[in-house]
Structures are given as C-alpha cells and as structure tokens.
Amino acid sequence: EEEASRRAIDTYNADLIQTAVKNATVEIPEVMIKDRVEQMIQELAMNMEGRGLKLDDYLKFSNKTIEDLRSEYKDSAAENVRADLVLDAIATAEGIEVTPDDMNREIFIMAQNFGADPKEVWDIIAKEGRVAMLAGSVARKKAARFI
Numbered sequence: 001e002e003e004a005s006r007r008a009i010d011t012y013n014a015d016l017i018q019t020a021v022k023n024a025t026v027e028i029p030e031v032m033i034k035d036r037v038e039q040m041i042q043e044l045a046m047n048m049e050g051r052g053l054k055l056d057d058y059l060k061f062s063n064k065t066i067e068d069l070r071s072e073y074k075d076s077a078a079e080n081v082r083a084d085l086v087l088d089a090i091a092t093a094e095g096i097e098v099t100p101d102d103m104n105r106e107i108f109i110m111a112q113n114f115g116a117d118p119k120e121v122w123d124i125i126a127k128e129g130r131v132a133m134l135a136g137s138v139a140r141k142k143a144a145r146f147i
Helices: 002-023 030-050 055-061 066-093 100-114 118-127 131-146
Strands: none
Touching: 030 055, 030 066, 066 131, 100 118, 100 131, 118 131
16 A cells, blocks of 8 residues: 555656656757666666676677667657756755765665665765766755655
8 A cells, every 4th residue: 555655656746747847948968868878778787787687698688789778768868868957957946955864865775776785885886986976866856856
C-alpha cells in the first residue's frame, strides 16, 4: 500500500514536471545532449557491473553497437536535459539549496541501489569529479518536490 502510494505521488510529480517542461521554451545545446547520452551509457554500464556483467557483453548479447545505444538514447537524453534546465531554473528562482544531509541521503540511496557501501559510492563520485553533478541532481529533485 505504501509502495503504491509512493508510485502514485511519483507519477503525479513526473506529470507536473512534464507539463512545466512542455510549457518552457528552452534551447538545448547539442553538447548537452551528447553529454547526457554518455552519462546514460555510463549508468547502464554501472547497472550491468552491479549484476556482474560488462557493457560490452550487453552490447554483444543485444546485437548492438555503442553507436546504436547512443542513437537510441538521444531523444530521451534531450528530454532529460530539457527537464533538468527547467528544474535548475526553478531551484535557482526559489533559492533551493542542497545540504550535506541531502547529499548523504542521496549517497545512501545510491549505495542501496548498487548494493555497495555508502563510503565506497562517495569515494567513486569524488574520484570521478562528480560531486557537483550529484549536488545538481539533488537540487533538481528538491525543485521537483517544490512543484
């Protein structure tokens, strides 16, 4: 019951964000779309690794190339970037800030999803220079809840 309620709220929030994005006029630089596609591929690779597989194995099994994957992800990447830009604008306009507790919660959730230790997840994010990216993601989630 609690899970169904959470899913209903998530769906409602996604619909609100989608409406805000559709009403926004946003030019998206191609480089942002390409970056998001690469991020999506990295996330897929991490998910595969969490299951003991490699991205190359997935590509072979699905009979795809990395370019096929990039092509498949392009439209959703553009939509994701558009949503991020709208949520970034809302976060800025509303003065939404990310606290250390917000970051720790997000790291904990990520660690649970990947079956990893939170410290290990934090170390990887810091080593890869993705702390600012994570903070932006947390700010966008807070902005989405604000809507």
